[in-house]
Amino acid sequence: MSKFKLPALSALPKPVKIVLWVLVALLAYALPLLEPPFITTPGVDFGGVLFVVTMYCLIALGLNIVVGYAGLLDLGYVGFYAVGAYTAAILTSFHANWPLLLALPVAVLASTISGVLLGAPTLRVRGDYLAIVTLGFGEIIRLIAVNTEWLGERRGISNVARPPSLGGTEGWFEIPHLYWGDGSVLLDTQDTTKFLVFGVLDQIPYYWMGLTVVILMLFADYLVKDSRVGRAWEATREDEDAAELMGVPTFRFKLLAFASGAFVGGLAGALYASRQNFINPDSFLLLFSILFLAAVVVGGQGNRWGVMVGAVLVAYLPQRFREFDDFRVLVFGLALVLLAILRPEGLFPPRRTVRAKQLEQELEVLEEGTEGEEDARV
Amino acid sequence: MNFEFFFNNLPALTITGLAFGAIYALIALGYTMVYGVLQLINFAHSEVFMYGTFAALWAVMALGGADASGMKLVGILAAALVAAMALSAAIALALERVAYRPLIKRNAPRLIALISAIGASFVLAELMGLRDRVAAWFGLDDDLDDYVGKARINNSIAGVVEAPRWDVAGVSVSSIDILVIVSAVAMMVVVDQFVRRSKLGKGIRATAQDPETASMMGVNPVRTVQMTFLIGGLMAGVAAFLYMLKIETTKYDVGFLLGVKAFTAAVLGGIGNLRGALLGGLVLGVAENWGSALFGTEWRHVVAFLLLIVILLFRPTGLLGESLGKARA
Numbered sequence: 001m002s003k004f005k006l007p008a009l010s011a012l013p014k015p016v017k018i019v020l021w022v023l024v025a026l027l028a029y030a031l032p033l034l035e036p037p038f039i040t041t042p043g044v045d046f047g048g049v050l051f052v053v054t055m056y057c058l059i060a061l062g063l064n065i066v067v068g069y070a071g072l073l074d075l076g077y078v079g080f081y082a083v084g085a086y087t088a089a090i091l092t093s094f095h096a097n098w099p100l101l102l103a104l105p106v107a108v109l110a111s112t113i114s115g116v117l118l119g120a121p122t123l124r125v126r127g128d129y130l131a132i133v134t135l136g137f138g139e140i141i142r143l144i145a146v147n148t149e150w151l152g153e154r155r156g157i158s159n160v161a162r163p164p165s166l167g168g169t170e171g172w173f174e175i176p177h178l179y180w181g182d183g184s185v186l187l188d189t190q191d192t193t194k195f196l197v198f199g200v201l202d203q204i205p206y207y208w209m210g211l212t213v214v215i216l217m218l219f220a221d222y223l224v225k226d227s228r229v230g231r232a233w234e235a236t237r238e239d240e241d242a243a244e245l246m247g248v249p250t251f252r253f254k255l256l257a258f259a260s261g262a263f264v265g266g267l268a269g270a271l272y273a274s275r276q277n278f279i280n281p282d283s284f285l286l287l288f289s290i291l292f293l294a295a296v297v298v299g300g301q302g303n304r305w306g307v308m309v310g311a312v313l314v315a316y317l318p319q320r321f322r323e324f325d326d327f328r329v330l331v332f333g334l335a336l337v338l339l340a341i342l343r344p345e346g347l348f349p350p351r352r353t354v355r356a357k358q359l360e361q362e363l364e365v366l367e368e369g370t371e372g373e374e375d376a377r378v
Numbered sequence: 379m380n381f382e383f384f385f386n387n388l389p390a391l392t393i394t395g396l397a398f399g400a401i402y403a404l405i406a407l408g409y410t411m412v413y414g415v416l417q418l419i420n421f422a423h424s425e426v427f428m429y430g431t432f433a434a435l436w437a438v439m440a441l442g443g444a445d446a447s448g449m450k451l452v453g454i455l456a457a458a459l460v461a462a463m464a465l466s467a468a469i470a471l472a473l474e475r476v477a478y479r480p481l482i483k484r485n486a487p488r489l490i491a492l493i494s495a496i497g498a499s500f501v502l503a504e505l506m507g508l509r510d511r512v513a514a515w516f517g518l519d520d521d522l523d524d525y526v527g528k529a530r531i532n533n534s535i536a537g538v539v540e541a542p543r544w545d546v547a548g549v550s551v552s553s554i555d556i557l558v559i560v561s562a563v564a565m566m567v568v569v570d571q572f573v574r575r576s577k578l579g580k581g582i583r584a585t586a587q588d589p590e591t592a593s594m595m596g597v598n599p600v601r602t603v604q605m606t607f608l609i610g611g612l613m614a615g616v617a618a619f620l621y622m623l624k625i626e627t628t629k630y631d632v633g634f635l636l637g638v639k640a641f642t643a644a645v646l647g648g649i650g651n652l653r654g655a656l657l658g659g660l661v662l663g664v665a666e667n668w669g670s671a672l673f674g675t676e677w678r679h680v681v682a683f684l685l686l687i688v689i690l691l692f693r694p695t696g697l698l699g700e701s702l703g704k705a706r707a
Contacts, residue, residue: 140683326511330501330505340491
């Protein structure tokens, strides 16, 4: 399906493409205001769900650098997320009173440093060991938070600073939502979102903030992927020894991938803490590392749009189908198994993987063909 | 740092640590063998263990273990052991059939096999956690209330077995701990010898070394993988039974932490190495127990993971190195 669509899209002249992308972005921004039926989440605040979706997208993009581009299996990604969230929480509420915009860079810096500190000694270890070491790291971070009074123990930290609102508590202007009645669509002037107030009830401004960060991250990802660094990552993933022989300092690039991943994870954690206004160690269970990894692998590791789709599925579906509340995890598990069996490359594998797979199959067919001829001759 | 407590109780702490370590080692066996043959982290192995604990629990309940004593109790416990081994082995085999074989056949990337394992693990744990609802579909929830009622909370067989405490050279030791250590080590020796000497064991090692050559030499790869899962499942069943003797309670999510620990033990000893799994398990159990005596029980898991990271830094292939394939008969 995508085979026919993609060339058509990329063949369009550049201005048209830009317009199309802007339209898609606008639609994404307007999504919580449109409240389209079926897509909205009954029983849960739609804006809040969308914010969580953007956070998963951000995390999936960050983890994709580590797992998809550099091929490092990281089972403790939630550790970086926790470092970011806790740094932001400590600086804005628990031990200091900084504004969020000042604490955000520090939080991101802290998680990047934690990534380097973890990566420098452990990245020399082979793949599967790395998985278990990172898993241990994620758990250690959480247990330290549980056991340290300075970090709020189990109670957690409340009153994390929110992002600064524009235009005071009333905002600059109000945007009405749509109301979908029976066959008619109305502008609901009672139900409005104030631009741009980061309050308690209305989650939509947080979603806009998250979406903006995701779009910036996509740009960065686009630039990095096609750069020298991106190629070095992929070379390291495909064959570390060969890459090293070709003059790629693989260890340094792996460390860079790890640090970049930690950077994004910390950013997502800090933003999450700010939206949530409250964090405790239960927000950073090992389960989340697994969910993040599932998002990346389900979507198709190495493909930025694929992992975004994976993130949307992992974050959104359980919220949409809340009526099956108790069975959510069960169904999620079943879906993972089915997906692994039916689409082992993920839903949207990167084009390179698809090409490699096709080549492999062609070779196989060739080999079998000659065998068949031999049989015929005998 | 509580040095006084630590040194006063060192022998007792070591014994309990060894008992935990023995259970880790038995579970680690399943991880390490599957990894040795398939290079795959069998993430769902923890659920295999969890089902074993429930099989033991249900067997004790069904046979009236609460009122039994003497030889009858021993018989019931033996039945519980068999039940745990049977259910664990069945789950392990089903897991191989449903979640892994289709992937291995298609030569799927290893990461996707991990995802499949994670999915299977969720399904198994949640099925146990929702067993009251599943029973209700069949209209059996009232009849089976004793078994399925406490689906999401602790289920206990506390008080069934009253173990004497022995006084060994002035140190009070629980007889259960001794039983756990001795039987776990004995089982490990049996499996080790089986893999080293029997024809099937040789097939397993050959497949671990080089699957293609092994299959050309007449080793059936599918059957070998099945055997690997079967042995892992049986040992997880033994571990589950011993765990129920020692801890006495279980829950639908009990497998997760124990699985992580057991995998840690496997990596610690050198993954793919059977003797490594035993050593890794015992070292981990003792270190954890000493650590929690020194720094407080809340740091128990931190000690375990720190130990793992430190050992991997200095000896990246684990204590004994990875060698299911290289082991000589």
